[in-house]
Amino acid sequence: MVQDLALTTQAKINLILDVVNRRVDGYHEVEMIMQSIDLADELYFTKIEEGIILETDSTKIPTGPQNLVYKAANLLFNKYNLAGGIKVKISKTIPVAAGLAGGSTNAAATLIAINKLWELNLTVHELRSLGAELGADVPFCIKGGTVLATGIGTELEPLKVTPRLDLVLVNPPFSVSTAEIYQSLDLETAIKHPNLDEMIQALKEEKKLDIIFAMDNLLTHVTMNRYEELKKLENLILEQGAKKVLMSGSGPTMLGFTMNKAAAEKLEARLRAKLPKEYVVKRTKTTSQGIIIK
Numbered sequence: 134m135v136q137d138l139a140l141t142t143q144a145k146i147n148l149i150l151d152v153v154n155r156r157v158d159g160y161h162e163v164e165m166i167m168q169s170i171d172l173a174d175e176l177y178f179t180k181i182e183e184g185i186i187l188e189t190d191s192t193k194i195p196t197g198p199q200n201l202v203y204k205a206a207n208l209l210f211n212k213y214n215l216a217g218g219i220k221v222k223i224s225k226t227i228p229v230a231a232g233l234a235g236g237s238t239n240a241a242a243t244l245i246a247i248n249k250l251w252e253l254n255l256t257v258h259e260l261r262s263l264g265a266e267l268g269a270d271v272p273f274c275i276k277g278g279t280v281l282a283t284g285i286g287t288e289l290e291p292l293k294v295t296p297r298l299d300l301v302l303v304n305p306p307f308s309v310s311t312a313e314i315y316q317s318l319d320l321e322t323a324i325k326h327p328n329l330d331e332m333i334q335a336l337k338e339e340k341k342l343d344i345i346f347a348m349d350n351l352l353t354h355v356t357m358n359r360y361e362e363l364k365k366l367e368n369l370i371l372e373q374g375a376k377k378v379l380m381s382g383s384g385p386t387m388l389g390f391t392m393n394k395a396a397a398e399k400l401e402a403r404l405r406a407k408l409p410k411e412y413v414v415k416r417t418k419t420t421s422q423g424i425i426i427k
């Protein structure tokens with residue numbers, strides 16, 4: 134029986150993020166195209182005698198019950214009355230509270246790891262349902278890829294395509310609360326909603342430029358109005374050679390898209406030279422899966 138497991142947990146971006154309705158419970162109905170990218174954390178799982186112990190190299194995440202890894206482990210231990218305990222080492226690369234689902238992808242990996250280590254034989258569908266109890270982005274993270282997400286983001290339809298996109302991610306040195314951004318969104322005022330059909334068409338036809346220009350995120354208006362510096366950052370990324378700038382999720386990470394890898398390398402070098410060292414600047418690309426078991 135396996136005692137140890139190492140998993141690579143990849144971040145996500147939203148090629149389309151539209152909000153269509155506010156529910157009475159405060160959650161929002163969305164229409165999103167979620168996309169895995171190859172920016173990842175590494176998680177190492179070891180069976181221990183008892184308890185849930187977390188270790189991390191990051192100073193930005195909790196190591197107790199507030200950690201999404203802890204919550205995911207606790208959920209399965211309680212639900213299935215599992216014997217023993219687990220130790221998880223979290224090596225963090227994905228910026229925290231950045232609109233990249235770093236916590237959600239860590240939680241998804243924890244569900245997958247415990248499913249394997251305790252031989253629970255839960256299906257992807259069952260893992261996704263459990264994930265929805267932890268957060269709206271967790272079900273997507275169980276498999277990742279390129280997926281149409283509706284409902285509150287937990288109803289998933291894989292698009293069976295993988296756009297090959299090169300991008301440079303810029304994460305400013307402040308974090309954004311997803312809850313606050315959704316709460317500040319005013320759906321009554323006239324705002325132009327993203328064109329989902331146009332994006333699906335472009336993805337199916339694999340037309341890179343059409344995909345890049347169809348990208349849109351309704352939450353941009355809210356986050357950018359709160360953080361003026363994001364407007365300057367968007368302009369800088371465009372000036373330095375990006376074809377398009379998109380905000381990831383509720384922000385504040387900004388994504389500069391280019392037509393190929395060489396252009397992304399150039400953009401990364403230019404932005405690194407222009408931005409203070411507190412800004413994370415990282416070239417990355419889209420991928421076809423969310424979690425990799427090593």
Ligand SMILES: C[C@@](CO)(OP(=O)(O)O)[C@H](O)COP(=O)(O)OP(=O)(O)OC[C@H]1O[C@@H](n2ccc(N)nc2=O)[C@H](O)[C@@H]1O
Pocket residue numbers: 147150159160161162163165231232233234237267268269270271284285286311312313315316381382383384
């Ligand atoms: C905006 C998105 C886009 O992928 O991602 P991030 O920016 O967080 O990465 C998601 O919708 C975020 O998903 P996630 O971060 O998992 O959300 P949760 O933990 O479930 O919820 C945090 C808070 O966001 C609000 N929320 C979240 C999802 C949703 N469909 N409607 C909401 O109103 C709620 O106020 C909730 O209390």
Ligand SMILES: Nc1ncnc2c1ncn2[C@@H]1O[C@H](COP(=O)(O)OP(=O)(O)O)[C@@H](O)[C@H]1O
Pocket residue numbers: 193194195199200201202223228229230231232233234235236237239240309311382383384
């Ligand atoms: N394992 C984890 N990794 C990252 N953040 C975590 C984790 N566990 C709990 N959190 C908390 O979850 C919140 C959201 O973080 P994250 O998932 O990185 O961002 P986002 O929701 O913007 O994609 C943060 O407040 C962070 O402290």
